[in-house]
Amino acid sequence: MMTIQELNEIKERTLKTMELRLQKKDTGKHVLICGGPGCHSSNAGEIKEVFEEKIREKGLDDVKVTLAGCFGLCETGPNVEIYPEGIFYSRIKVEDIDKIVDSHLCKGEIVEELLYEGSIEDGNIKPVSEVDFYKKQVKIALRNCGIIDYENIDEYIALDGYQALAKVVLEMTPQEVIELMKEANLRGRGGAGFPAGRKWETAFKYPADQKYVICNADEGDPGAFMDRSILEGDPHSVLEAMAICGYAIGADQGFIYIRAEYPVAVHRLEVAIRQAREKGLLGKNIFGTDFNFDIELRLGAGAFVCGEGTALMESIEGKRGMPRPKIHRTAHRGLWGKPTIINNVETFANVPAIILKGADWFKSIGTEDSPGTKVFALGGKIKNTGLVEIPMGITLREIIFDIGGGIPNGKEFKAVQTGGPSGGCIPKEHLDTPVDFASLGKLGSIMGSGGMIVLDEDDCMVDIARFFLDFTVDESCGKCVPCREGTKRMLEILERIVNGEGTPEDLDRLESLAETITEGSLCGLGQTAANPVISTMKYFRDEYEAHVYEKRCPAGSCQALLEFFITEDCIGCTKCARNCPVSCIEGKVKERHVIDTGKCIKCGTCMEVCPVGAVIKR
Amino acid sequence: MGNVTITIDGQKVTVPQDYYIIQAAKEIGIDIPALCYDPNLEVAGACRLCLVEVEGWRKLETSCSTKVREGMVIYTESERVVNMRKEILQLLLDNHPNDCLTCQKAGECLLQQYAYRYDVKFREHDGARRPNYVDTSSPYILKDDSKCILCGKCVRTCAQVHDRKVLAFAGRGFDTRIVADGDFTLEESSCVSCNRCVVVCPVGALVDRRLLGKTRVWDSQIKGVKCKACDYGCNFEVISKKGKNIAVRAKAPSQGRPLCLKGRLTTEFIYLDEPETPYKKVNGKFVEASWKEALELDGIFEKLVEEEKKGVGAE
Structure with missing residues (x-):
């Protein structure tokens, strides 16, 4: 059994080993390597081993190496930070390590050519905290990601881990916990934004012999990896929060429903659960009280719909993952008919911080209606692809341009897709919209779980x-x-339209289908499935009409509709004609060439080989 | 259990508070269309046809899964509701073979009935359709996947008998199908030919094979009988045409009644003028059987004859 004294002893003891990376000490060096999903798959594990090997060879006793959770800036991975200075190296390959060890770690000389490009400004080297990508971010859910060693429970404890659980079970009643959560107004980060405190209260007030806490880790939106990064980088924050929820509602069993496609997260959770059980932070008589709580993992079999609460419960019960009609509230009759709380990973990750720092602190961040922060996975046509945590209320423009670095290759921003398959596209005239639940909803999109795909x-x-x-x-x-x-x-209609076979009636049919699907479907998946169509038809109807009436794709992206054309800029070099695989280009030397569009197979070779850029798509 | 009073299409009705709207409507003779709802089965909320409008509620609600509440004002045929039903029926018809002329289910098909009621028609389109797969392996059940509307009633009724649970959903989305065990034919599967699934199927996807081609429902007389094979006394129907009993079919099982093949054959044997050859499943194959075998009277029959003789002799 763990006591609060022992918890504090671990904290003090472990903090000493973390002083370098927390910049509380300046003798010695600490190399932190990003072990997030992106960096992990681009060799972070080997980079760590090579660092350790070189450091051993050089006999650098005061240099420590740690593989930490996601740093967020996936675009430039694998990423490495060196503390106490907070120097940020990016795109590190195994062969670069010699140089970093020799000059930075041995001599204290920064290897400028390996630095993250954004960390040099006016010839000065900025520490990672001053880099544009990080400057505007506020980290609550990701507070430990990229700082602690995710497989070391002591490091989590060192940064106040399990203090919140100790506080609730030793000093607070369940009602007080619920009041605090209600006061903080933490809204569900899975997308719908239902206040967690109110949900907990509903389950608390419903008498039952057994209650359950479920963490929904079935993250499935294309391009989204917020929850995965939290689970991989800071698994204990979720375990601690689930136990707190269990205490508040009167549950002694938790389940984490996680997709099997996240094997790394599954492994790290297994390690974390084992460590927490060994320390007595999960199991019987937590902190010597009569509060018992344990957690088991349940692996999803790859169905997106199992992220929907009722389908998720069916799946845990061993049935086919299909949504149930909502006759009862889940907080009344959920898993096996018992009161159940389902919150998503990011929602849970916020809980320990709220318990320790209070509702007022939480509400001081974000907006009145949507307090706190939100994690987004930035992707698509954006310079800084990666994971960001921003205070609610900052604008889409700030996220995309200030943090995300804007659109690469000098292209024009067109829209941002939020909320994945349930969300919508927001055009540039709404770039100054603050990011909060209500504002995004008004635009026909949703906050969603945090996918943000930028389109140019x-x-x-x-x-x-x-x-x-x-x-x-x-x-x-x-x-x-x-x-x-x-x-x-x-x-089928959309496929017809992009193939240039759409009719005006198809547009009407799309609208009526959208209405039927939205209003008639059983679960959230169906009810929001039409949003991508509805929002693009609302803001970009001209593009639909161009496809249908003019058989033209204004973005020049739909292969079936585009046409290659040689402009007046042609110098008659004949290169295009010589390279065309179907010989559909004609023209005399030093005269403008012409493409026979009837024969053209739209391979784009002419455009690639033209020395003066005279071939265009239109 | 207390009662609540609600208003449906302008009529007030008082019902127990655990009633669903669809049940309350039935009390006053309002028939809300539904393909997946069956009072004997777990609520599914799948077909969405029973959506109704509740005054003051933003969304339409399925009346099969929404409980009544005091003072509720419900519209079951408002313009919004009817439009939604038409759209849903159209989606179903767009993926249903236009076979009503020869379909055995014609006249009793709920999809046909609702399409007529809401004036929704088949139409030409070149979009995808359900694959045309017909399982003819069983002499008792014809399973036509192309007609299936995936209401799931067959799966639910099959699961109600503890040791059956033969039918299940497989695949997903547009490719969802109903399969027997791990996607076997009915013959290969553990199906016991009880025909529970056939009884609940609202369309022609599961039909009684022994009725096939014999008569149309409007050409026949139907009489309810009770099965005498065991104490459950399941309900059957004897179908006759021109004064001749030509077929027997099971009626919906309720109150824990299981339905079984032996009962069906017993009923056929008792009532039919010319009972058709019975089949038994032996090692995953249907084989012709004698009536003695089919009714499991082997040995018993001979003994009965013996007993009769003895009895006559003793008197």
């Missing part, structure tokens, strides 16, 4: 809608008619 002038909005519908059609469980049949018909 080359992206066709009809094709984007088609992409998301294709995903939904694949992931519909097949239970209810509007979703099963309706989304398929919608996809």
Whole structure:
């Protein structure tokens, strides 16, 4: 059994070993390597081993190496930070390590050519905390990611880990915990934004012999990896929060429903659960009280719909993951008919911080209606692809341009897709919209779980809608008619339109199908499935019309509709004609050439070989 | 259990407070269309046809899964509701073979009935359709996947009998199908030909094979009988045409009644003028059987004859 004294002893003892990276000490060096999903798959493990080997060879006794959770800036991975200075190296390969060890670690000379490009400004080297990407971020859910060794419970404890659990079980009643959560107004980070405190209260007030806490870790939006990074970088924050929830509602069993496609997260959770049990932080008589709580993992079999609460519970119960009609509240009758709380990973990750720092602190961040922060996975046409945590209320423009670094290759911003397959596209006239639950909803999108895909002038909005519908059609469980049949018909229409076979009636049919699917479907998946179509038709109707009436794709992206054309800039070098695989280009030397569009197979070779950029897509 | 009073289409009705709207409507003779709802089965909320409008509620709600509340004002045929039903029926018809002329289910098909009621028609389109797969392996059940509307009633009724649970959903989305065990034919599967699934199927996806081609429902007389094979006394129907009993079919099982093949054959044997050859499943194959075998009277029959003789002799 763990006592509060022992917890504090571990904290003090471990903090001493972490002083360098917390910049509380300046003798010695600490190399922190990002072990997030991106860096992990681009060799972070080997980089760590090579660092350790070189450091041993050089006999550098005061240099420590740690593989930590996600740093967030996936674009430039594998990333390495060196403390106490906070120097940020990016795109590190195994062969670069010699140089860093020789000059930085041995001589204290920074290897400038390996630095992250954004950390040099006016010839000065900025520490990582001053880099634009990090400057505007506020970290609550990701507070420990990239700082602690995710497989070392002591490091979590050193940064106040399990103090919140100790506080609630030793000093607070369940009602007080619920009041605090209600006061903080932490809204569900899985997308819908339902206040966690109110949910907990509902389950607390419903008498039952058994209650359950479920962590929804079935993150499935294309391009989203917020929850994965938290689970991989700071698994204990979720375990601690689930135990706190268990104490508040009167549950002694928790389940983490995690997709099997996250093997690394599954492994790190298994390690974390084992460590927490060994320390008595999960199990019987936590902190010597009569509070018992344990957690088991349940692995999903790859169905997106199992992220929907009722389908998730069916799946845990061993049935086919199909949503149930909502006759009862989950907080009243959920898993095996017992009161159940389902919160998502990021929601839980916020809880220990709220318990320790209080509701006022939490509400001081973000907006009145949406307090706190939100983690987003930035992707698509954006310079700094990666994971960011921002205070609610900052604008889309700040996220995309100040933090995300804007659009690469000098292209024009077109729209941002938030909320994945359930969300919508927000055009540039709404870039100054603050990011909070209500504002994004008003624009026809949703906050969602945090996927943010940036689109530029080359992206066709009809094709984007088609992409998301294709995903939904694949992931519909097949239970209810509007979703099963309706989304398929919608996809067929969108496919026709991008192939230049759309008719004006198709546009009307899209609208009526969208209404039927939205209003008629059984679960959240179906009810939001049409959002990508509805929002693109609302803001980019001209693109749909161009496809249908003019058989033209304004973005030049739909292969079936574009045409290659040689402009007046042609110098008649004949290169295009010589390279054309179907010999459909004609023209005399030093005269403008012409493409026979009837024969053209749209391979784009002419455009690639033209020395003066006279070949265009239109 | 207390009662609540609600208003449905302008009529007030008082019902127990654990009633679903669809049950309350039935009390006053309002028939809300539903393909997946069956009072004997777990609520599924899959077909969405029973959506109704509740005054003051933002969304339409399925009346099969929404409990009544005091003072509720419900509209079951408002314009919004009817439009939604038409759209849903159209989606179903767009993926259903236009076979009503020869479909055995014609006249009793709920999809046909609702399409007529809401004036929704088949239409030409070149979009995807359900694959045309017909399982003819069983002499008792014809399973036509192309007609299936995936209401899931067959799966739910099959699961109600503890040791059956043969039927299940497989695949997902548009490709969802109903399969027997691990996607076997009915013959290969552990199906016991009880025909529970056939009884609940609202369309022609599961039909009684022994009725096939014999008569249309509007050409026949139907009489309810009780099975005499065991104490459950399951309900059957004897179908006759021109004064001749030509077929027997099971009626919906309720109150824990299981339905079984032996009972069905017993009923056929008792009532039919010319009972058709019975089949038994032996090692995953249907084989022709004698009536003695089919009714499991082997040995018993001979003994009965013996007993009769003895009895006559003793008197």
